[in-house]
Structures are given as structure tokens and as C-alpha cells.
Amino acid sequence: QQQVKQSPQSLIVQKGGISIINCAYENTAFDYFPWYQQFPGKGPALLIAIRPDVSEKKEGRFTISFNKSAKQFSLHIMDSQPGDSATYFCAASSMIKAAGNKLTFGGGTRVLVKP
Amino acid sequence: GAGVSQSPSNKVTEKGKDVELRCDPISGHTALYWYRQSLGQGLEFLIYFQGNSAPDKSGLPSDRFSAERTGGSVSTLTIQRTQQEDSAVYLCASSYGLGIIGYTFGSGTRLTVV
Numbered sequence: 001q002q003q004v005k006q007s008p009q010s011l012i013v014q015k016g017g018i019s020i021i022n023c024a025y026e027n028t029a030f031d032y033f034p035w036y037q038q039f040p041g042k043g044p045a046l047l048i049a050i051r052p053d054v055s056e057k058k059e060g061r062f063t064i065s066f067n068k069s070a071k072q073f074s075l076h077i078m079d080s081q082p083g084d085s086a087t088y089f090c091a092a093s094s095m096i097k098a099a100g101n102k103l104t105f106g107g108g109t110r111v112l113v114k115p
Numbered sequence: 116g117a118g119v120s121q122s123p124s125n126k127v128t129e130k131g132k133d134v135e136l137r138c139d140p141i142s143g144h145t146a147l148y149w150y151r152q153s154l155g156q157g158l159e160f161l162i163y164f165q166g167n168s169a170p171d172k173s174g175l176p177s178d179r180f181s182a183e184r185t186g187g188s189v190s191t192l193t194i195q196r197t198q199q200e201d202s203a204v205y206l207c208a209s210s211y212g213l214g215i216i217g218y219t220f221g222s223g224t225r226l227t228v229v
Contacts (some may be wrong), residue, residue, distance in 0.1 A: 006157070043119070043206050043220030044158070089157060101146065101210070101218070102171070105157035 002094050006106025013115050017040050019077035021109045023090035026071065030092040035064065035075050035104070038087045047088070048075070080113045090094070116143075121207050125158075127227045128197055134225045136192040140209030141206035147190050148218065149182060152204040164190065197228045 006023045011020045023033075031052055036044035050057045050073065052065045057064045063076040077084055090106040128134050140147050149161040151165055160174040163221040169193040175181070179197075184190040204225050210218030 006159075030140075041222065043208070043218070043222050046218075101152075102148070102163060102174075103158070103161045104160070105150075107157045108155075 003104045003107040004090060004105040006090050006109060008109060010112070012112045012114060013080045015080060015082060017080050017113075019075075019080050019084070019111050019113070021075045021088055021090070021111075023074065023092075023106050024070075024072045026102075027094075027104075028071070029096075030094050030104075032095050033064070033066065033073050034091050034093075035062075036089045036091060036102065036105075038089065038108075042109070044089055051070070068080065072082050079109075082113045082115050083110060084090045085113045119207055119209050121205075121221035122225050124222065125132075125227075127224045129229060130159060130199060130228055131196055133193065133195045133196055134226065136194075136205050136226070138190045138192070138207030138209075138221060140188065140190070140207070141219060142168050142188075144209035144211055144219075145187065146210045146218070147184055148191050148208045148210075149190070150206045150208065150220075152206055152223070154203070158206065161192070194226075199228050202226055202228045 004025050034049035035047045037047045039042040048059045048062050050066050052068050061078045066073045087108045087110045089108050091103040093103045122137045122173040144167045150158040152158045162172050162182045164170045179195045182192045204223040206223040208218045208220045
């Protein structure tokens with residue numbers, strides 16, 4: 001059962017453009033939603049995260065939008081740069097101790113920013 | 116150490132052989148996780164350790180997979196009688212503990228079963 005669905009699988013954007021990646025989840029127990037960035041040959045690195053008590057969080061050029069009623073969240077990369085070319089993963093977990101902070105990942109989006 | 120260290124970085128093995136993958140977490144991190152990333156796919160949870168508690172093995176795909184963590188630090192993931200479908204990148208991550216937001220991944224071990 002895929003609990004976190006991510007789209008699109010790949011994305012090409014011109015330098016300076018906006019990259020938008022969408023995720024939808026099923027488990028209403030999820031209450032922590034991070035995004036990870038992964039470069040080839042490296043492990044994923046935490047980019048930005050949001051809790052469901054806010055609808056938007058911005059860090060530099062990266063913004064997460066969260067819609068609790070629709071069980072959807074998205075990542076917006078503003079003013080995309082060639083260095084942003086990477087694979088992005090959304091994830092979700094439940095922060096209660098019993099859940100063990102295990103992350104459920106989306107399938108990933110490969111982003112290519114053309115100069 | 117400064118980051119999560121995994122070894123080897125690459126491993127090619129013959130079908131049916133056993134393999135051991137090693138993870139050195141960040142010093143002081145009490146929680147350790149193993150994930151599997153198949154080609155072009157997202158990450159799949161395998162197992163996690165927290166302190167001296169019994170590990171959560173709920174993600175292990177079969178009884179050919181096992182893991183241990185010695186002294187609350189280094190962890191070894193063992194795959195017995197490897198199959199071609201075991202080919203993937205195995206990622207280890209560590210954090211200060213449960214409920215802590217975000218954890219640090221290593222660069223992974225790319226396992227190829229031929």
C-alpha cells in the first residue's frame with residue numbers, strides 16, 4: 001500500500017522558473033511532513049519540513065504548502081537554479097513515540113533545471 | 116564522526132551468497148534506521164533501533180534479512196542467500212532519538228546481485 005503518492009515523476013524547468021512537486025497521503029495519523037533532496041551517489045538530505053498546524057512554510061527559495069483537509073502538500077522551488085537539479089522526495093511520519101519516527105516516502109521527483 | 120558512514124560503498128555479489136553492510140551512525144545518536152532504495156524508487160523502511168529497546172523489524176521483506184546494533188552504535192545489516200531482487204541502495208540514517216524532527220542519512224551501499 002503506497003501511503004504517500006508523489007507527482008510528477010520528473011520535471012524540467014528553465015533557470016529562474018518555478019518547480020512544483022505534489023504529494024498526497026492517506027494515513028491521517030501522519031503529522032510531520034519533510035522534503036528531502038538527493039544528489040546522485042548521496043543520501044537524502046532534509047530540505048524543509050512542516051507540521052499540520054500551519055498551511056505554509058518558507059525557507060529561502062523553498063516553500064511547503066499544506067492542505068490538511070485534502071491530505072495534500074507540495075514543494076515549490078522559486079527561482080530554480082541548475083544546482084537545484086536533484087531528486088526530491090516527500091515523506092510523512094507520525095511523531096508519536098509508538099510510531100518510531102519511521103518515514104514513509106513518496107516515489108521521488110527528478111528535477112532538471114536547464115540553464 | 117561528522118556524518119553517517121556506510122561501508123562498503125559498492126558491493127557486487129553472486130546470487131545465493133550472504134552479504135553484510137555496515138553503518139557507523141553519528142556519535143551520540145541513539146536512533147538508527149535502515150532503508151532500501153530500489154532503482155528509480157522511493158525509500159522503503161526496513162528496521163530501526165532505539166537505545167536498548169527491541170528493534171522494530173516490521174519493514175524487513177523476508178527472513179533472509181536481519182540486522183544488529185552492537186553497543187548502541189555500529190549496525191550491520193545482513194542479507195542471506197541474496198537474490199537479484201535484493202539489488203538496491205541500502206541507506207542508513209541516525210538521529211538523537213524518537214520524536215526528533217529530521218535525521219541524517221549516510222551515502223548508502225549500492226548492492227548488486229549477479
